[in-house]
Amino acid sequence: MPPMDITPSGAEKEQTVSRKAEHVEIVLNEQSRAQKNWWDSVSLLHCSLPEFDLEEVDLSVELFGKKLKAPLVISSMTGGYPDAEKINRNLAEAAARVGVGLGVGSQRAGLLKPEVANTFSVVKDFKVPLVMANIGAPQLISQANSTVLNIDHGRQAIAMVGADVLIIHLNYLQEVVQPEGDTRARGVLARIKEFASALPIVAKETGAGVSHKVAVQLQEAGVKGIDVGGVGGTSFSAVEFYRAEKEKDAVRARLGETFWNWGIPTPISILEADVGLPVIATGGLRHGLDAAKAIALGATAGGMASKMLKPATISADAVVEALEVVIAEMKAAFFLTGCRTIDEMWQSELVLSDDLLSWAGRLEPHSDAD
Numbered sequence: 001m002p003p004m005d006i007t008p009s010g011a012e013k014e015q016t017v018s019r020k021a022e023h024v025e026i027v028l029n030e031q032s033r034a035q036k037n038w039w040d041s042v043s044l045l046h047c048s049l050p051e052f053d054l055e056e057v058d059l060s061v062e063l064f065g066k067k068l069k070a071p072l073v074i075s076s077m078t079g080g081y082p083d084a085e086k087i088n089r090n091l092a093e094a095a096a097r098v099g100v101g102l103g104v105g106s107q108r109a110g111l112l113k114p115e116v117a118n119t120f121s122v123v124k125d126f127k128v129p130l131v132m133a134n135i136g137a138p139q140l141i142s143q144a145n146s147t148v149l150n151i152d153h154g155r156q157a158i159a160m161v162g163a164d165v166l167i168i169h170l171n172y173l174q175e176v177v178q179p180e181g182d183t184r185a186r187g188v189l190a191r192i193k194e195f196a197s198a199l200p201i202v203a204k205e206t207g208a209g210v211s212h213k214v215a216v217q218l219q220e221a222g223v224k225g226i227d228v229g230g231v232g233g234t235s236f237s238a239v240e241f242y243r244a245e246k247e248k249d250a251v252r253a254r255l256g257e258t259f260w261n262w263g264i265p266t267p268i269s270i271l272e273a274d275v276g277l278p279v280i281a282t283g284g285l286r287h288g289l290d291a292a293k294a295i296a297l298g299a300t301a302g303g304m305a306s307k308m309l310k311p312a313t314i315s316a317d318a319v320v321e322a323l324e325v326v327i328a329e330m331k332a333a334f335f336l337t338g339c340r341t342i343d344e345m346w347q348s349e350l351v352l353s354d355d356l357l358s359w360a361g362r363l364e365p366h367s368d369a370d
């Protein structure tokens with residue numbers, strides 16, 4: 001690994017590390033989900049005559065050149081503080097055993113503070129079929145009091161976890177509510193383009209969804225895929241609300257409340273992000289039925305974060321069990337819609353409720369061939 005050429009302040013390092021620990025604590029212990037789960041507004045059409053056996057359902061899929069046993073990834077969550085090592089170890093062991101993808105949390109802490117890099121690199125101990133590294137878009141441009149990450153840092157993040165792709169997460173909703181948020185955004189797209197010219201980049205929202213316009217901008221910037229990270233599940237506005245309350249920051253707490261449910265619903269964002277790239281659908285997936293709905297809408301894989309967090313604090317077996325339940329539910333949904341494969345589910349009919357259709361009503365026309 002090339003030598004670190006960054007000299008972050010002590011405060012910056014500590015802030016990053018303790019923030020990641022607080023996020024996990026809040027998601028485990030507080031109601032930090034959006035008030036409406038938009039997956040309830042999508043229904044699959046029942047098929048009374050599947051004409052194949054349940055055991056014939058084949059959920060395998062290729063994503064970024066890697067073969068997954070099911071169209072599922074454990075979405076980026078954590079790393080960078082001592083307890084995160086166990087969480088990432090359990091997630092990685094389970095992802096390897098079950099054959100699904102895994103993202104680690106933002107690696108800024110690991111890049112700034114090499115002594116915590118092991119809390120991320122532990123995932124290399126397992127044969128996870130698809131590993132996704134992670135850095136934040138705001139850190140790619142100059143911010144007050146924080147280190148700018150360059151392409152070399154991107155390479156280091158990839159090497160740290162043996163990743164197949166590097167996620168650049170877009171989290172301005174969180175940054176705007178967060179007491180110490182990085183709210184400069186000018187120039188980010190050009191930086192994503194620079195990174196994408198050198199490294200395999202996946203752009204990922206973190207709970208506010210991706211619009212068609214942004215999806216086109218990202219595609220033109222050269223990203224390899226988009227995780228739409230829509231609203232409906234974990235709300236980072238909610239998470240930062242709890243942090244702001246604790247810090248007695250009334251303005252940020254109020255922002256957190258006001259923007260609790262902000263964003264594009266995940267199901268709609270899948271349609272919006274239909275620009276010919278693989279789409280990962282993260283945001284509010286509770287079970288395999290939600291994941292099957294995501295595939296029916298055109299995603300290549302569903303992504304689950306918070307649902308895997310509690311089991312990950314217990315053991316790899318607990319995560320395996322949680323994943324196996326999700327896969328059994330997904331198989332049932334495929335069987336009951338008469339779809340044997342991912343390709344068939346992509347072609348399947350579905351029903352959107354009026355509340356979702358009102359979003360779809362403003363979609364710009366785009367080809368349904370891809």
Ligand SMILES: Cc1cc2nc3c(=O)[nH]c(=O)nc-3n(C[C@H](O)[C@H](O)[C@H](O)COP(=O)(O)O)c2cc1C
Pocket residue numbers: 023024027075076077078104105106134167169204205206207229232233234282283284285303304305306307309
């Ligand atoms: C504790 C926690 C930490 C997270 N940290 C990151 C992160 O570092 N980078 C990132 O891209 N997304 C992060 N996310 C967002 C998730 O990847 C995901 O987009 C979001 O939680 C919505 O999925 P869910 O409804 O299944 O939780 C985090 C989520 C949780 C719950």
